[in-house]
Amino acid sequence: MGVEGCTKCIKYMLFFFNFIFWLAGCVILGVSLWLRHDNKTSSLLELKYEGAEPPSTFYISVYILIAVGAVMMFVGFLGCYGAIQESQCLLGTFFACLVILFACEVAAGIWGFMHKDKISKELITFYDSVYDRGVSLTDNEQKQAAATVLKVFHETLNCCGKGTLFSGAAMWLSDTCPQDKKTSDNCHTKIKELFSEKIYLIGIAALVVAVIMIFEMIFSMVLCCGIRNSPVY
Numbered sequence: 127m128g129v130e131g132c133t134k135c136i137k138y139m140l141f142f143f144n145f146i147f148w149l150a151g152c153v154i155l156g157v158s159l160w161l162r163h164d165n166k167t168s169s170l171l172e173l174k175y176e177g178a179e180p181p182s183t184f185y186i187s188v189y190i191l192i193a194v195g196a197v198m199m200f201v202g203f204l205g206c207y208g209a210i211q212e213s214q215c216l217l218g219t220f221f222a223c224l225v226i227l228f229a230c231e232v233a234a235g236i237w238g239f240m241h242k243d244k245i246s247k248e249l250i251t252f253y254d255s256v257y258d259r260g261v262s263l264t265d266n267e268q269k270q271a272a273a274t275v276l277k278v279f280h281e282t283l284n285c286c287g288k289g290t291l292f293s294g295a296a297m298w299l300s301d302t303c304p305q306d307k308k309t310s311d312n313c314h315t316k317i318k319e320l321f322s323e324k325i326y327l328i329g330i331a332a333l334v335v336a337v338i339m340i341f342e343m344i345f346s347m348v349l350c351c352g353i354r355n356s357p358v359y
Contacts, residue, residue: 133352144205151198158191277302283316
């Protein structure tokens with residue numbers, strides 16, 4: 127015989143929220159792996175040109191999300207087991223893990239908000255450097271190397287150039303563009319849209335997880351106090 131009354135209700139509510147938390151960890155892990163292997167981002171972020179590379183900030187953020195998803199799955203399982211077993215030790219450990227996770231999520235959210243445009247700006251800088259280098263080059267072999275890199279951008283994002291009509295010096299670039307995109311849809315805008323969509327998705331997931339964590343911290347402490355005050359224990 128364990129806790130009774132409202133405390134017993136809290137016990138099963140905590141189990142339910144922990145199960146949702148565990149599922150959220152699975153979702154974050156899955157989304158992170160999808161972001162890591164997404165064809166659009168992978169094809170752009172793995173490009174190289176004359177030693178220059180796109181920014182690694184995006185992949186660093188994704189690897190952090192993968193770790194967070196795995197930790198959430200472990201903590202969710204710990205909370206479920208602690209609630210069913212009515213273990214003060216497990217619930218206390220679970221609460222401590224939640225506090226650490228919540229603090230890390232808040233810190234990551236602040237950092238992400240402050241640097242939300244950094245990845246797209248760095249990738250635009252990389253694109254512009256290849257574009258300008260290709261325009262200024264006279265050697266056909268080097269010019270073709272630049273065109274190959276730009277073609278990946280244009281075909282992946284369905285865009286072309288910087289949004290202006292091609293000058294005579296840049297007419298060579300027209301062959302790298304989709305046939306219907308030679309005078310519109312500049313790649314700067316497309317790059318910004320690509321990463322703003324990813325950040326929006328991550329932000330929604332983080333907000334949902336934060337709300338669940340707040341409820342879990344409250345329920346775990348209430349259940350822990352109920353177990354301590356129960357005459358059975």
